[in-house]
Every structure is written in structure tokens, then in C-alpha cells.
Amino acid sequence: MKLRNLSASFLISLLILTSCKNAKISSSKGGFKGQSIENGIASWYGPGFHGKKTANGERFDTNAFTAAHRTLPFNTLLRVENLSNGRFVKVRINDRGPYAKDRIIDLSKAAAKRLNMIEAGTARVELFLLNGSRDNLDVENLKKPTYAIQVASISDRNKALATAKNFEDGWVKKVTVGRKTVFRVFVGKFDSTAQAKERNLKLKARGVEGFVKQVEN
Numbered sequence: 001m002k003l004r005n006l007s008a009s010f011l012i013s014l015l016i017l018t019s020c021k022n023a024k025i026s027s028s029k030g031g032f033k034g035q036s037i038e039n040g041i042a043s044w045y046g047p048g049f050h051g052k053k054t055a056n057g058e059r060f061d062t063n064a065f066t067a068a069h070r071t072l073p074f075n076t077l078l079r080v081e082n083l084s085n086g087r088f089v090k091v092r093i094n095d096r097g098p099y100a101k102d103r104i105i106d107l108s109k110a111a112a113k114r115l116n117m118i119e120a121g122t123a124r125v126e127l128f129l130l131n132g133s134r135d136n137l138d139v140e141n142l143k144k145p146t147y148a149i150q151v152a153s154i155s156d157r158n159k160a161l162a163t164a165k166n167f168e169d170g171w172v173k174k175v176t177v178g179r180k181t182v183f184r185v186f187v188g189k190f191d192s193t194a195q196a197k198e199r200n201l202k203l204k205a206r207g208v209e210g211f212v213k214q215v216e217n
Helices: 002-022 109-114 157-164 193-205
Strands: 034-044 066-068 077-082 088-095 103-107 122-130 146-154 170-177 180-190 211-215
Touching (some): 034 077, 088 109
Antiparallel strands (some): 066 103, 077 088, 146 180
16 A cells, blocks of 8 residues: 555656656746747857947947847847756847857857857757846747848938838838948738748739848847
């Protein structure tokens, strides 16, 4: 009878542990708690970029704890955990990238060093949105990239706005490229590249040349 009760207790404990492991949605190392939003390969960049402008207009500093992400709003604060060694670092998004399809985030050299991934160049990481951060209050659809069709890039704002009006869902985004400011004209916002490509084919049938591009949420 005692053995039977012991076996039942063991099975219940095992089920609880298994359930907790499979239901991981946050990290609690060192009292930290945050929402897990993405898991994948991280890389780092620095050589040749130090001092140059990032996508949000700041000067890139290889010694600062910053990172580039394709869609997260600028100033989003993340905790990045290296899944191979348990090391972690807090970074702020101030740039766009990475441009390699198999990577989810590009870290500064300082951040990569903290994760002990300088020599390897890449590491599998998990991204956590920091709880309680004022900069993260407006972050929505973090795991769902947004795609649009760019149909023009014009230096004159009024001409760009006029071009956008030719489409029922046209819109304009001001972008600084080096020292030059341009106004990019986009059509639509889509949840997948398939949807965007389908719309792009319809535009081409109308004689409109464009290309699908991932844009900030």
C-alpha cells in the first residue's frame, strides 16, 4: 500500500514538473520576470559601423548595450539570454536588422561579449520583453512582422503624398538615408509575405512596379 501511494505521488510530481517546463512563458533568473517573445539565432555587428548612424538616427556605439531588430519599435528594452550557457544581457533596440534571414537580432559587440559569443559569432538566444518598462507599453504584435509594398522613394514630401493617394491603402514613411531625407511610398500592410506578394501581382497587372518589404509595426 505504501509503495502504491509512493508511486502515485512520484507520478503526480513528475507531471507537475513536466507541465511547468512545457508552459514556460517567462524567465525568473535572479528574480527577473519578462514575457518570452522570440527564440532563434543572434549575431553581432560592430567593425566598420562604430560612429555611423543607426536606423533611429543615433550614432552606433559598439560599447553600448544596443541591438538591431527588424520590427520591434525603437527603444524597446529586451533581455537576451544565451541558451547554450545561460548568460544574459539587457539591450535597447535602436537599429534595424539583421539582414540574414536565419537570424532574429543583431547585438552590439558589448552585448555579444556579455553573452560570451564573440568568437562563435552567433548563438541561439531567447528574447524577453522586460516587464514594467515604460518604453515597452506600446509594443504590440511582437511576434508578427508586418509587410508592405514599396512603390516609390521620393525626395519631395508633397509628391510622395500625392502618389500615395493613388492607392486606397497607400501611405508614406519619412526615412533618413545618410544625410539625405526621402519619403517612401508604401501600399498596404500585411501579416505575411504571401499576402503581400499576392497584392503586388495585382499592382503589377495595373502597371505599378513595387517590391515587398518588411516594415516596423
